[in-house]
Amino acid sequence: MPPGRIELMSTHIGAQPGEIADRVLLPGDPLRAKWIAETYLEDAKCYSTVRNMFGFTGTYRGVRVSVQGTGMGMPSASIYSHELINDYGVNTLIRVGSCGALSESIKLRDVIAAIGSSTDSNMNRMRFDGLIDYAPVADFGLLRKSVDVAEARGIPMHVGPILAADAFYTDRPDLYDTLADYGVLAVEMESAALYTIAARFKARALTVLTVSDHIKTGERTTAQEREQTFGQMVEIALDTVIA
Numbered sequence: 001m002p003p004g005r006i007e008l009m010s011t012h013i014g015a016q017p018g019e020i021a022d023r024v025l026l027p028g029d030p031l032r033a034k035w036i037a038e039t040y041l042e043d044a045k046c047y048s049t050v051r052n053m054f055g056f057t058g059t060y061r062g063v064r065v066s067v068q069g070t071g072m073g074m075p076s077a078s079i080y081s082h083e084l085i086n087d088y089g090v091n092t093l094i095r096v097g098s099c100g101a102l103s104e105s106i107k108l109r110d111v112i113a114a115i116g117s118s119t120d121s122n123m124n125r126m127r128f129d130g131l132i133d134y135a136p137v138a139d140f141g142l143l144r145k146s147v148d149v150a151e152a153r154g155i156p157m158h159v160g161p162i163l164a165a166d167a168f169y170t171d172r173p174d175l176y177d178t179l180a181d182y183g184v185l186a187v188e189m190e191s192a193a194l195y196t197i198a199a200r201f202k203a204r205a206l207t208v209l210t211v212s213d214h215i216k217t218g219e220r221t222t223a224q225e226r227e228q229t230f231g232q233m234v235e236i237a238l239d240t241v242i243a
């Protein structure tokens with residue numbers, strides 16, 4: 001930090017007030033955040049390197065947009081979502097993540113927009129004293145816009161429910177089959193927390209995913225692909241977040 005500059009960062013994000021746009025894309029992978037900023041944003045500047053969880057602000061089609069890594073899992077994603085909304089005034093958050101397909105109807109590299117997110121996480125059970133099974137859902141306006149954008153760009157996009165799991169490696173693959181029977185398309189690890197925190201603090205949130213693994217077929221993409229080549233998902237998210 002330059003001498004004389006007063007430190008006003010939040011606990012986990014090293015940005016000064018005003019350095020983060022009011023609309024933010026949220027990849028789990030901080031290097032995907034860097035790739036998105038370098039590939040899609042004009043005049044992108046890095047506002048945070050705290051814990052190497054990079055955040056950048058630039059412009060996309062003339063609109064200020066930020067992109068912030070969230071890390072893996074709901075505890076980590078909750079921290080970044082909470083601080084972006086409450087400490088930096090962010091009002092629109094679109095997660096751009098990878099996921100594992102649960103359904104035979106979904107193929108590797110397909111794009112999914114998540115209407116709602118079931119979860120095995122205990123976080124909402126604590127929030128609601130175990131009395132309510134809260135249903136975390138996407139902001140309808142963002143979801144509808146993303147569908148319009150995908151259609152306009154000619155990108156096929158599945159729209160449906162997903163699972164946000166605490167564990168990447170599961171001992172209960174049978175539950176994935178049951179969830180698929182109930183129409184759940186894919187599994188990832190952050191969306192339920194994002195939707196819940198956005199609802200709690202009156203922000204708008206959406207999750208758009210690219211299938212990086214197929215739970216049924218065992219197919220998977222490479223780490224480099226997960227970091228750098230999920231362009232269709234990012235383009236849908238960017239066109240949606242600036243609308």
Ligand SMILES: O=P(O)(O)O[C@H]1O[C@H](CO)[C@@H](O)[C@H]1O
Binds near residue numbers: 029071098168189
């Ligand atoms: O690619 P990201 O956005 O990190 O999302 C998925 O990838 C990670 C697991 O490999 C989890 O964070 C999961 O949600």
Ligand SMILES: O=c1cc[nH]c(=O)[nH]1
Binds near residue numbers: 099187213
């Ligand atoms: O959370 C995730 C992400 C990708 N693939 C999975 O199986 N799980």
